[in-house]
Amino acid sequence: xxxxxxxxxxxxxxxxxxxxxxxxxxxxxxxxxxxxxxxxxxxxxxxxxxxxxxxxxxxxxxxxxxxxxxxxxxxxxxxxxxxxxxxxxxxxxxxxxxxxxxxxxxxxxxxxxxxxxxxxxxxxxxxxxxxxxxxxxxxxxxxxxxxxxxxxxxxxxxxxxxxxxxxxxxxxxxxxxxxxxxxxxxxxxxxxxxxxxxxxxxxxxxxxxxxxxxxxxxxxxxxxxxxxxxxxxxxxxxxxxxxxxxxxxxxxxxxxxxxxxxxxxxxxxxxxxxxxxxxxxxxxxxxxxxxxxxxxxxxxxxxxxxxxxxxxxxxxxx
Numbered sequence: 001x002x003x004x005x006x007x008x009x010x011x012x013x014x015x016x017x018x019x020x021x022x023x024x025x026x027x028x029x030x031x032x033x034x035x036x037x038x039x040x041x042x043x044x045x046x047x048x049x050x051x052x053x054x055x056x057x058x059x060x061x062x063x064x065x066x067x068x069x070x071x072x073x074x075x076x077x078x079x080x081x082x083x084x085x086x087x088x089x090x091x092x093x094x095x096x097x098x099x100x101x102x103x104x105x106x107x108x109x110x111x112x113x114x115x116x117x118x119x120x121x122x123x124x125x126x127x128x129x130x131x132x133x134x135x136x137x138x139x140x141x142x143x144x145x146x147x148x149x150x151x152x153x154x155x156x157x158x159x160x161x162x163x164x165x166x167x168x169x170x171x172x173x174x175x176x177x178x179x180x181x182x183x184x185x186x187x188x189x190x191x192x193x194x195x196x197x198x199x200x201x202x203x204x205x206x207x208x209x210x211x212x213x214x215x216x217x218x219x220x221x222x223x224x225x226x227x228x229x230x231x232x233x234x235x236x237x238x239x240x241x242x243x244x245x246x247x248x249x250x251x252x253x254x255x256x257x258x259x260x261x262x263x264x265x266x267x268x269x270x271x272x273x274x275x276x277x278x279x280x281x282x283x284x285x286x287x288x289x290x291x292x293x294x295x296x297x298x299x300x301x302x303x304x305x306x307x308x309x310x311x312x313x314x315x316x317x318x
Contacts, residue, residue, distance in 0.1 A: 067294035072287045084294035094295065096270050097278045098302075100185060104274065105253035105306075108192040113245060115193070116200035121234070123201070124208045134205070141198035149262035152191050153178075156263075178264050181271040188272050191259055196252065200245050207241035208234070246310045254303055275299050 067084055069077035088094050119137060123130045140148060155162045156177040164174030177187040211234065219229050257276045260266060266273035266281075275295065283292035 063293045063296050066290055067297045069290045071290040071293075073289055074287070077290065080290070084291050085298075087291065088294055088298060093270055093273065094275070094278050097273045097275050098298075100271070100273060101254055101256075101275045101302075103185065104189055104192060104256065105250060107189045108196060108253050109246065109249040111193040112196035113200055113242075113249060116197045116245075117204050117238075119197065120201045120204035120208060121230070124205055134202070137201050138198040140195050141202075145195070145258035146262055148195060149191070149259040152259075153263055156187055179268055181268050184264055184268060184272045188259065188263060191263070192253065192256060195259070196249060200249065203241055203245050204238065207238050211237045243310065246313075247307055250306045250310060251303055254299060254306070275302075 066077060068079065068081055070080045070083075071077040123133055123137075127133070158164060158174055158176040158179070161174075161177075163177065167174060175183055177183050215233050215237075216229055219233060224232065255276055256274055257280065260272055260274055260277050261280075264272040266277050276299070279292050279295045279299065282288045282295060
């Protein structure tokens with residue numbers, strides 16, 4: 001009888017435990033040491049936040065505001081709403097500049113990325129003098145863009161240029177590379193693709209060196225060919241680096257300015273003018289700051305859309 005009572009009491013106690021709501025521990029701000037570390041972290045990043053606010057956030061907001069005004073520096077801004085954007089949509093020169101920028105980006109980004117990847121894979125194989133090769137490929141990136149454009153201006157010279165001199169050896173007539181509307185944009189694209197190889201190569205080399213060698217060893221045991229290893233191991237493992245390279249390459253291509261200014265000045269017949277160059281013309285030649293701000297907002301929208309597309313294409317979420 002006593003055993004039965006004890007069993008009933010145990011069952012009753014178990015039911016009470018089930019019915020009693022579980023009390024979650026109260027959340028606190030963490031230990032004193034954690035709060036101190038958090039305050040220290042905020043204190044250390046405060047200078048960077050102030051810098052971003054003063055030199056990035058405020059100018060961006062000011063650009064959006066000025067894009068809705070008629071402002072020429074010499075007089076106070078006058079509110080005109082979306083008239084600047086309407087004018088941009090009807091401006092054939094800016095439409096041509098937008099098209100040229102997209103064509104420039106479409107060719108320079110994949111070409112330079114492809115060459116950079118091939119060079120990075122080759123230089124990651126332990127070749128002799130590979131440090132010298134890396135330096136040679138990376139040197140154009142740290143050289144002033146204006147200086148590089150001046151060198152290419154001499155190469156493209158129709159009378160005494162190196163390119164026409166090489167072509168003459170094979171009996172090919174020389175061309176006015178930067179004065180012919182049919183050749184000028186292609187010449188600028190070639191310079192842009194060549195100039196962008198160095199930094200992309202360096203990023204790819206860093207990513208290649210982080211790939212676990214055991215993956216290649218396992219693939220070798222399974223009899224995988226070098227091509228199979230490249231497409232099954234190397235490329236998938238380079239996705240984060242590829243996404244990063246793609247984004248910075250698109251941003252750099254849409255912001256090209258120096259080489260256009262030196263090589264062609266946007267000509268001939270606006271065949272090489274770019275969005276950034278038209279922004280420069282509107283702001284510092286025509287003093288139409290409101291129009292230049294609106295063009296900058298349009299450029300920002302293009303970059304945002306292209307970044308989102310790149311993230312989707314390379315599965316940046318992963």
